[in-house]
Amino acid sequence: MSEEFEDAPGMRHLGLSPWLQTAWDLRAAGNFIGGGSGTGLLIIASLGAFKGLYSPVLLLAGLALVGLGLFSVFLEIGRPLRALNVLLGAKRSWMTREAFVAAVLFPLGLAALIWPDLAKLVWIPAAAYLYCQARILEAAKGIPTWRSPLILPLTIASGLAEGAGILLLLGTLVLDGGAPEWVAGTLVATIAARIFVWMFYRRRMVGGEAPVEAAAVLIRFSMPFTLGGNVIPIAFLVLGGIQPDIRAAALAAAGLAAMAGGWALKIVIVTKAAQNQGFAINHSPARGGGESGPGFKPGWREVPKDKD
Amino acid sequence: MTKWAIVADLGRCVGCQTCTTACRHANATPPGVQYRKVLDMEVGTFPDVRRVFVPVGCMHCDEPPCRDVCPTTATTKRADGMVMIDYDICIGCGYCIVACPYQARYKVSKPTFAFKDQETQNERARFDERLLGVAQKCTFCVDRVDYGLANGLTPGVAPEATPACVNSCLSKALTFGDTDNPDSNVSKLLKRYKSFRMHEELGTGPNIHYLWETEDE
Numbered sequence: 001m002s003e004e005f006e007d008a009p010g011m012r013h014l015g016l017s018p019w020l021q022t023a024w025d026l027r028a029a030g031n032f033i034g035g036g037s038g039t040g041l042l043i044i045a046s047l048g049a050f051k052g053l054y055s056p057v058l059l060l061a062g063l064a065l066v067g068l069g070l071f072s073v074f075l076e077i078g079r080p081l082r083a084l085n086v087l088l089g090a091k092r093s094w095m096t097r098e099a100f101v102a103a104v105l106f107p108l109g110l111a112a113l114i115w116p117d118l119a120k121l122v123w124i125p126a127a128a129y130l131y132c133q134a135r136i137l138e139a140a141k142g143i144p145t146w147r148s149p150l151i152l153p154l155t156i157a158s159g160l161a162e163g164a165g166i167l168l169l170l171g172t173l174v175l176d177g178g179a180p181e182w183v184a185g186t187l188v189a190t191i192a193a194r195i196f197v198w199m200f201y202r203r204r205m206v207g208g209e210a211p212v213e214a215a216a217v218l219i220r221f222s223m224p225f226t227l228g229g230n231v232i233p234i235a236f237l238v239l240g241g242i243q244p245d246i247r248a249a250a251l252a253a254a255g256l257a258a259m260a261g262g263w264a265l266k267i268v269i270v271t272k273a274a275q276n277q278g279f280a281i282n283h284s285p286a287r288g289g290g291e292s293g294p295g296f297k298p299g300w301r302e303v304p305k306d307k308d
Numbered sequence: 309m310t311k312w313a314i315v316a317d318l319g320r321c322v323g324c325q326t327c328t329t330a331c332r333h334a335n336a337t338p339p340g341v342q343y344r345k346v347l348d349m350e351v352g353t354f355p356d357v358r359r360v361f362v363p364v365g366c367m368h369c370d371e372p373p374c375r376d377v378c379p380t381t382a383t384t385k386r387a388d389g390m391v392m393i394d395y396d397i398c399i400g401c402g403y404c405i406v407a408c409p410y411q412a413r414y415k416v417s418k419p420t421f422a423f424k425d426q427e428t429q430n431e432r433a434r435f436d437e438r439l440l441g442v443a444q445k446c447t448f449c450v451d452r453v454d455y456g457l458a459n460g461l462t463p464g465v466a467p468e469a470t471p472a473c474v475n476s477c478l479s480k481a482l483t484f485g486d487t488d489n490p491d492s493n494v495s496k497l498l499k500r501y502k503s504f505r506m507h508e509e510l511g512t513g514p515n516i517h518y519l520w521e522t523e524d525e
Contacts, residue, residue: 015347016347016349021405021406023402023405023406023415024402024406028402073401076401076402077399077400077401077402077441078398078399078400078401078402078415078417078440078441078442079398079399079400079441079442080399082380082397082398082399083399085379085380085382085397085398085399086379086380086399086401087379088379088380088381088397089378089379089380089381091381092375092376092377092378093376093377093378093379093403094377095377095379095401095403096379096380099379136377136403139373139376139377139407140373140377140403140406140407141373141407141408141409141510141512142373142405142406142407142408142409142410142411143406146406274406276406276409276411277409277410277411277507277510278411279347279349279362279364279410279411279506280506280507281318281349281351281360281362281504281506281518281520282504282508282518282520283318283502283504283520283521284318284349284351284352284358284360284520285317285318285319285358285360285519285520285521285522286319286520286521286522287319287358290358292520292521293351293352293356293358294351294352295351296349296351296360298349
């Protein structure tokens with residue numbers, strides 16, 4: 001190896017330290033983006049139906065986002081002609097369960113376009129779908145940043161924040177008088193939940209639950225995400241509240257920023273902070289007349305403790 | 309019951325990569341795909357430094373995360389503990405690849421050969437189109453094991469019934485056998501020497517055991 005690279009981070013233990021997974025790329029991230037935003041929008045729009053909110057455009061937009069997410073992941077599979085085999089693993093796989101929930105969500109969502117009362121039921125499969133997505137990530141034991149239990153609330157909170165953001169954005173464009181007042185409050189609540197979980201998640205990852213390289217990605221992403229995806233939307237909401245003449249634009253901008261923050265979060269977690277487990281040993285062996293030595297876990301903050 | 313496992317003696321492994329080569333020949337894996345590989349670790353800081361060679365691959369886990377996430381049931385676990393992939397069912401979604409904490413699974417979409425577009429005789433003979441676009445990994449040379457069992461041979465003892473990597477190991481660092489049989493070669497090694505398993509804290513129950521202190525008293 002060239003001397004100039006010998007001390008470069010990650011070069012010394014190339015092939016031992018965790019490295020970025022390449023099995024899932026932006027197409028896979030697209031499934032979490034479309035699925036999260038789409039179901040988030042459908043959940044909030046469906047619950048809004050109890051308060052008189054009904055818009056075929058919102059329903060269609062939510063279903064389209066979920067559909068685009070599924071199409072995105074379809075583009076990634078190696079044997080697309082066998083795609084329906086995805087339905088075989090319901091006993092264990094959250095990916096299969098997601099597909100089954102989609103088979104309920106789409107007919108119900110489309111039926112709600114004809115019978116508006118059904119819109120009040122759409123939140124049930126939408127919430128189940130969002131939960132399945134979170135569990136898909138959590139079940140991937142090979143990727144430390146995904147298997148964290150905090151990925152569940154983070155994915156769900158982000159999906160809801162994205163959905164509220166899209167509702168604000170679309171509401172400005174397609175609803176008479178814009179989105180209802182309570183949507184802005186919902187966006188604040190979901191953003192608060194998202195940033196609250198994010199802080200704990202980031203702290204745990206940086207604290208040793210993720211490889212150093214993955215933690216570094218999260219550290220670099222933290223400030224732009226906190227400001228761009230969470231603080232700025234709230235600032236726009238405040239601005240819209242105190243400046244009625246630009247209220248519609250401010251609400252739309254708040255929604256857009258909240259949505260973009262969630263999308264960026266998923267791109268980063270799925271494709272950039274997705275270092276695998278790497279390799280480790282608990283002990284190094286005795287050789288010849290020497291003694292056995294400590295363990296080795298390159299790319300991580302802590303070495304496994306010697307139990308003996 | 310039977311539970312096949314490999315015991316790797318870290319004190320014996322010299323990092324010669326013969327097992328890697330034997331595996332690549334036996335499975336005709338394309339460039340970049342190594343079901344069995346030997347890691348070269350430098351542990352410690354000068355002057356207290358150790359060199360360790362660690363054979364890794366599919367651990368045929370007791371609780372394989374790859375099986376748990378597989379949406380198609382292509383990944384299954386046999387009664388004898390071997391984790392297998394049905395290449396005719398797998399859709400190549402890659403979920404098992406990210407679920408495996410041992411980086412033991414691969415996906416290759418196009419035929420690739422050691423000498424670019426020139427197949428070697430072995431590659432031509434063993435090329436299997438079913439492996440394109442799907443997940444693939446070590447099978448503990450299941451065909452050899454099953455052949456041996458069908459012919460009254462003991463896997464891990466009879467070379468015809470033993471995985472290629474174990475057969476090829478020139479320092480006898482690798483041993484294959486049945487950990488459910490207390491009298492088997494691997495059970496005796498595990499009883500006699502200290503061992504650990506990689507990433508045991510993840511609860512996968514890996515079935516490659518590493519011996520780390522085998523100097524005779």
